Amino acid sequence: MSGEFDGQVAVITGGAGGMGAEVAARLLAEGARVFCVDLAQPKVDGAVGVPCDISDPSAVCQAGEYVLEQAGRVDHLVNAAGLVSTTRPVEAISDEEWKRLLGVNLDGAFYWTRAVIPAMKEQGRGKIVNVSSRAGRTLGNFAGAHYAAAKAAILGLTRQVALEAAPHGVYVNAIAPGLVRTPMLSGSVADERVEEFRLATPLRRIGTPSDIADLVLFLLSPKSDFITGATVDINGGDLIL
Numbered sequence: 001m002s003g004e005f006d007g008q009v010a011v012i013t014g015g016a017g018g019m020g021a022e023v024a025a026r027l028l029a030e031g032a033r034v035f036c037v038d039l040a041q042p043k044v045d046g047a048v049g050v051p052c053d054i055s056d057p058s059a060v061c062q063a064g065e066y067v068l069e070q071a072g073r074v075d076h077l078v079n080a081a082g083l084v085s086t087t088r089p090v091e092a093i094s095d096e097e098w099k100r101l102l103g104v105n106l107d108g109a110f111y112w113t114r115a116v117i118p119a120m121k122e123q124g125r126g127k128i129v130n131v132s133s134r135a136g137r138t139l140g141n142f143a144g145a146h147y148a149a150a151k152a153a154i155l156g157l158t159r160q161v162a163l164e165a166a167p168h169g170v171y172v173n174a175i176a177p178g179l180v181r182t183p184m185l186s187g188s189v190a191d192e193r194v195e196e197f198r199l200a201t202p203l204r205r206i207g208t209p210s211d212i213a214d215l216v217l218f219l220l221s222p223k224s225d226f227i228t229g230a231t232v233d234i235n236g237g238d239l240i241l
């Protein structure tokens with residue numbers, strides 16, 4: 001059976017996480033070869049695990065070379081690795097915590113973009129999806145200023161790289177999810193607060209990794225070939241109000 005992503009190569013940072021694993025599973029099911037970059041082992045059968053701390057530029061360089069040696073090309077990059085913190089107010093954030101949050105949520109996406117974009121340009125085609133957050137579009141419901149700042153910066157990175165890469169057939173878009181049921185959410189927000197938030201959301205539900213994977217696969221597919229530099233909100237209508 002042929003799949004929509006047959007013979008294509010995808011790199012997913014945070015590929016062992018809630019959203020990353022779902023995107024990995026969908027891409028594998030559609031015929032892609034999938035490299036899951038994470039501190040943790042991939043959970044999806046058939047995905048190649050690439051252990052790497054994405055906040056370390058030399059580790060990303062090495063891991064990028066490894067993927068290119070193994071696969072010879074990279075068609076898709078999904079920057080889904082992330083780290084949240086609810087430290088508030090801003091004066092409670094230490095230098096270390098600020099650097100760690102920016103290192104994972106922003107620098108990691110930059111390092112991976114820089115590592116794979118030359119191959120994409122040479123191929124004349126590539127698709128990058130950066131996972132931002134509602135926190136980067138307006139405000140974090142629960143997260144601190146460091147997380148919001150990193151997720152807002154990702155949107156600038158997305159637009160600028162999209163402009164530079166467009167003539168080479170390389171597309172760069174961002175998604176801005178509201179709350180999504182993943183280990184990140186259960187590890188950072190109490191169930192009662194999530195329930196309050198659900199009731200205040202126009203569609204009266206919390207997102208799922210499957211909602212996110214549907215959008216990411218659309219943005220990686222040729223169906224989105226007139227979309228670049230965009231940020232797509234996916235939040236149950238949270239920003240209507």
Ligand SMILES: NC(=O)c1ccc[n+]([C@@H]2O[C@H](COP(=O)([O-])OP(=O)(O)OC[C@H]3O[C@@H](n4cnc5c(N)ncnc54)[C@H](O)[C@@H]3O)[C@@H](O)[C@H]2O)c1
Nearest residue numbers: 014016017018019038039053054081082133179180182184
């Ligand atoms: N879950 C939500 O409600 C929500 C909402 C908006 C945006 N997001 C964003 O979505 C993305 C995916 O989050 P998720 O909910 O699947 O979280 P998750 O915690 O399930 O997955 C995140 C993954 O990133 C990996 N990771 C963390 N630090 C890393 C590092 N230094 N190097 C490599 N890998 C690292 C973790 O090991 C984990 O597997 C993140 O960027 C997150 O900020 C999440």
